[in-house]
Amino acid sequence: MNRFASLAAFEAALDDLPMPDAAAVAAAAARQGQLTKPAGSLGRLEEIALFMAGWQGRAVPAIDRACAAIFAGNHGVAARGVSAFPPEVTAEMVRNFAHGGAAINALAGAAGLDLKVVSLDLDHPTADFTVAPAMTAEELLSALNSGAAIVAEGMDLLVLGEMGIGNSTAAAALCARSFGGTATDWTGPGTGLDAEGVTRKAAVVAAGLAAHADAAVTPVETLRRLGGREIAAIAGAVVTARLMRVPVLLDGFISCAGVAPLAAARPAITGHCLAGHCSAEPGHGRLLARLGLAPLLRLDMRLGEGSGAAVAAQIVRSALAAHAQMATFAEAGVTAG
Ligand SMILES: Cc1cc2ncn([C@H]3O[C@H](COP(=O)(O)O)[C@@H](O)[C@H]3O)c2cc1C
Numbered sequence: 001m002n003r004f005a006s007l008a009a010f011e012a013a014l015d016d017l018p019m020p021d022a023a024a025v026a027a028a029a030a031r032q033g034q035l036t037k038p039a040g041s042l043g044r045l046e047e048i049a050l051f052m053a054g055w056q057g058r059a060v061p062a063i064d065r066a067c068a069a070i071f072a073g074n075h076g077v078a079a080r081g082v083s084a085f086p087p088e089v090t091a092e093m094v095r096n097f098a099h100g101g102a103a104i105n106a107l108a109g110a111a112g113l114d115l116k117v118v119s120l121d122l123d124h125p126t127a128d129f130t131v132a133p134a135m136t137a138e139e140l141l142s143a144l145n146s147g148a149a150i151v152a153e154g155m156d157l158l159v160l161g162e163m164g165i166g167n168s169t170a171a172a173a174l175c176a177r178s179f180g181g182t183a184t185d186w187t188g189p190g191t192g193l194d195a196e197g198v199t200r201k202a203a204v205v206a207a208g209l210a211a212h213a214d215a216a217v218t219p220v221e222t223l224r225r226l227g228g229r230e231i232a233a234i235a236g237a238v239v240t241a242r243l244m245r246v247p248v249l250l251d252g253f254i255s256c257a258g259v260a261p262l263a264a265a266r267p268a269i270t271g272h273c274l275a276g277h278c279s280a281e282p283g284h285g286r287l288l289a290r291l292g293l294a295p296l297l298r299l300d301m302r303l304g305e306g307s308g309a310a311v312a313a314q315i316v317r318s319a320l321a322a323h324a325q326m327a328t329f330a331e332a333g334v335t336a337g
């Protein structure tokens with residue numbers, strides 16, 4: 001069953017976003033105030049506990065069912081030499097995910113996340129967005145629904161990631177279209193282009209922006225024209241998670257770029273999202289600022305695959321462990337300040 005019957009239904013969902021459970025947040029805040037530590041001394045761990053309480057709707061949130069969903073797609077624009085790697089690496093890495101050999105296999109395992117890899121029509125790359133919209137309306141709707149389908153009732157945390165050679169080019173175009181600025185502002189080395197390569201890539205991004213300059217700037221049109229299947233799936237998963245009150249951990253520049261067209265129209269969409277980390281890709285810091293998200297980690301990672309978010313999931317687990325397991329002043333017989 002498709003969650004979104006039409007692209008209009010997807011956009012309409014953005015107009016009616018659920019908010020966190022205020023009573024659960026208040027109860028969690030009251031508990032934080034009684035735990036045996038100076039008020040505020042666990043810093044952002046305390047904020048994370050309240051955030052999780054609000055979206056899980058309980059004073060003592062927990063992570064029993066956590067999933068990392070990695071979406072894979074291929075990009076027509078990759079034929080323009082915008083990546084340091086060839087497009088066949090997307091499918092090769094999907095095989096590597098299946099055999100357990102990728103970074104995300106190790107990092108999801110370390111963080112106690114179930115890993116789901118979703119390949120989206122890898123044999124049919126999107127159209128090159130410098131000459132045509134990347135996707136038809138049907139292709140976009142299908143990708144959005146593929147993202148929606150991985151969100152399950154009762155998930156305690158959802159980590160989102162992507163794999164798709166060339167997708168940092170699509171991400172740069174989505175950011176510029178959504179938030180303004182030049183192609184150069186949003187374009188970086190991706191898998192490892194040299195300075196000359198980044199200049200060529202920025203020219204491709206600029207050509208894409210010019211080709212679609214007259215189109216309406218709506219979440220759906222921006223994703224359809226400049227996005228990719230895996231990026232749209234992330235957008236579909238983020239909106240569905242919100243409807244089901246599942247908290248989301250976003251990864252790097254590319255997975256956050258999937259949210260950019262939504263946030264440009266409805267800034268509140270990031271309310272149930274945490275930014276796992278700030279990637280070394282230069283546009284990511286600027287993008288996080290536009291999304292209103294402060295990253296949990298800065299580890300100079302620039303991989304994608306959900307890898308930074310998977311590491312950050314361990315921080316979320318730590319926040320919830322302290323929140324749930326610490327004694328109160330009364331329980332421990334410690335004098336409150
Ligand atoms: C072996 C390998 C594994 C990866 N895992 C994630 N990416 C990352 O690199 C790609 C984006 O960079 P660009 O736009 O420069 O192609 C995406 O697939 C992203 O997930 C990888 C890239 C490679 C080569």
Ligand SMILES: O=C(O)c1cccnc1
Pocket residue numbers: 168189190191251252253254255279280281284301302303304305
């Ligand atoms: O920030 C990311 O997610 C990223 C950066 C470079 C290449 N792939 C992914």
